[in-house]
Amino acid sequence: MSAKPSRVLVWLLRKVKSHAAADAAMGDILEDLAERGAAGRAPRWPSLWLQRQLVVAAVSAIRAAAPRLARATGHTLRDALRGLRRSPAHTLFILLILSAGMAAATVTFSVVDATILRPLPFEESDRIVRVGGLGVRGPTGITQDDLLAIHRHARSLEAVASFMQTRTDVTIDGITEERVIVYGTADLFRVLKLRAAIGELWRQNHTTGDPHVVVISHGLWQERFAGDPAALGREVRTGKAARRIIGVLPSGVDLPTFAGRGVDLWSPEMPAFRGNPRMAALAPLGRLAPGVSLEQATSEVANLIAPLAAANPSLYANWRLDVRPWKETLVRDINGWMLLALGSVALVLLIACANAANLMLTRSYERARELAVRAVLGAPRRQLGAVLLIESLMLAIAASAFALVFAMWGIETVKSALPAGVFRAETIALDQRVLLGSILAAIATGIVCGIVPAWQVSRVDALTLVKAGGAGAPPRRRRWRSVFLVAQVSSVAALLVVCTLFVASFVRVVTIDLGFDRSNLIGISTLIGYRGTITDLQHELRTVPGVASVAAVGYSFPPLAPAGAWPFARLTRHDAGPDEADDEAEVYRVTPDYFDVAGIAFRQGATWSAAAATNESARPIVIDERTARKLFGDDTHVVGRVLRSSDPEGMFTVAGVVSYVHARGPEHSERSSAYYQVDPIRPRGWMGFLVRTSAPPSTVVRQVEQKLQALVPGHHPEVYVAEDTFRRRTETRRFNAALMGLFALLAVLIGCAGVYASVASAVVQQTREIGVRLALGASAAEIRRSVLAQSGRHLLTGLAIGLPAGWLMSRGFGSIFFNVAPGDLSIYAVVAAVLATVGLLAAAVPARRASRLDPVASLRAQ
């Protein structure tokens, strides 16, 4: 016989019919074929005919079976739904933990991916590096001479460009608005590999020959020129300069550094910088040349800078080159805690899935007796298995639907709660891939949790099932339950350690003594152009209702100013030798009442008198306790000692020692502060003020602003409420403490429910054993104790694994915690106490139930 049935079709036919029936049907076809051949009616292509007949046979079999299949599916679905409805609390609980876990994971991953994982939106963005430096106080920049040397000679960098962003008033067609502008050097667009949507982008010759050009963003082009190509050549005024538009960037192009606000204009003109070259702190971008590694580029740049450093050693003291991928520098502040959050949420999801799985399994085993009875009554095994499988699947699918809703809500909540200035926060959106991944994970959990009991039900004979009837689990399963319980407790413990570290950091940040009193305090930074004296201005401000007292800070910024540069001076003892200790202190030139207004406490001495201001020979200075300790050791008689100061230059007599002030917020404590007297009669340059209010500062701040505008028209000094700046400075801590707190709460709740469910089902499965013990005379208290002791052992083992795991997890992230170390034993004690209490409470309910069993009833039930 030449024609052979296709294997696939044979397989298909055997799937839709019984094996024997399918074989017989194939036999019929082959016989038919043979007879046609014998009768001279053989089909032209016997093989094709054969396959066609097989298809027809399979299709007709499916058609014939369709109504039966539909009916059976309907029954299975109905049974599964009934099963779920029979224990609503159980069902709801599985739904909640699964969906909460999935939603938390989806939201967290979406946030982490959008902010730190996704590459920057530029071609080959991983080749863009930031050429900066590291000083004593962290990241800083390079000097203009360094930049020039790199720009001229570096071969390992294809292009180098520096840029700065700022907000400025921009006038287009007579309408002036505040816009974000980037001032960049010639090669900025080459570094970013950008091309114009229309027109051209500025190049080398523009910067040297014709600086008055500008490139605008796609958004601005659409908004102000309605996308009209005639915008090219039109005039834009930025401040006093008129610029001609030469190009428009494609849509979606933006610099990722000004959070939440896109760049509108790109100008080829870096403002010239005069003064201390170190203060310019340029941190240009470079694009690595093809085939060049970061290390090669770093060493070449270091070689180029070396001669400059040799020529001016003091400028390069305590400074070293730092070249790293641009993205890394952008996400530096959030990288650590975001990754920890991601790790934590993965643990939460794991705990949620494991618990859901355990609950589903427990449930399936509890239903074993019912299924066994149905099997005895003639229900096909396959169908019983299908009921279990579909029940689990339905749960997983429903949980996915809930998770989608939770996740959409969660994303919006997180976006509104994220601290200001988180990199790319505005691009955060629900990540569909992650959601899909979580849904698949949940469905896989459902399938696994359905298949295991379904498989067992379908292979054990009915009599055994009826006998086992949900009680008396095999020893192997008990052992698994112990492993599960221990794993669960240890994951929750590890997670709690990390979360507690975050929460403790936050608590310590907000409760730290800043060294001054930030309540009812308003700051005014950079008031420029006032013609009168400081005394006049203090007097004017005091007339504002709600203002209690006013102090001035000249040439510097008051504490907690939203932004600012603090000049600093080097202080030494006047009689110090060349090798003796010195200290760098930030310079505050203040009026004598400054300490009183700011609420800064004196440790020794007092502020200077107004008369001292006129005494040129012994100018007073107030230092803080850190400087005092550094220069004079533990000497308690610092008042009256004489210091040499670098800028302002000269000898100063210590009038008092005050407490250390965290001027920039709780997490900045790099430099000490030194207070010099300001001349209240002849103010020069800019001035700042501190205003102590007698009313809530938010009600006074507006009036202070109006007063200042009346006094200095046309100038808008920054007026801020100290408490608000403090809140902003601690926002990230607040956010991640809240996030981790939420994770911890979720984990504890889920874990607690898991402990309860495990112990409860262990008690159910030990009913016979407990019944026998009770019948033999064991007291209720003994039974309760033995159940609790069993759970206690598991809790202890879990803690013994989980606490070190938490330490390991957080150990690498020590720098993101504040005033609390990952090795802090009190953290572990708290976590252990909380978990032990919660775990034992969760176990106490089933233990109590076990002790109240009626021995006769429990034995009869078997």
Added chain:
Amino acid sequence: MRPKTSAAPLGEFELLVLLSTLSLGEEAYPVSIAKDIEARSGRKASRTAVLITLERLEDKGLLTSRYGDPTPVRGGRPKRYFRPRPSALEAVRQSLARIRTMTAGLESLLKLR
């Protein structure tokens, strides 16, 4: 398994298949039945249609089936033989009676006999 309904009316093709099964006796399997129907009634009967009808009749409880020995002409596959149950005779009887009742008085019109 569905309950037996001896009174369930038979379709025309079902009646033909049942009659053929009755007349073929021990040799009734899909191929022989299809050939028998074609030979005696002149009505074209596909093997697949016959098999599905046989299975349906088995579901209705009118037939039983058993598997014979494999034969070489069938590629080593067995035949599936069908045998009527007593209820099948009753069903055929009722169907024929219905037809007789309905044709009574129409003999001359239908030119029967």
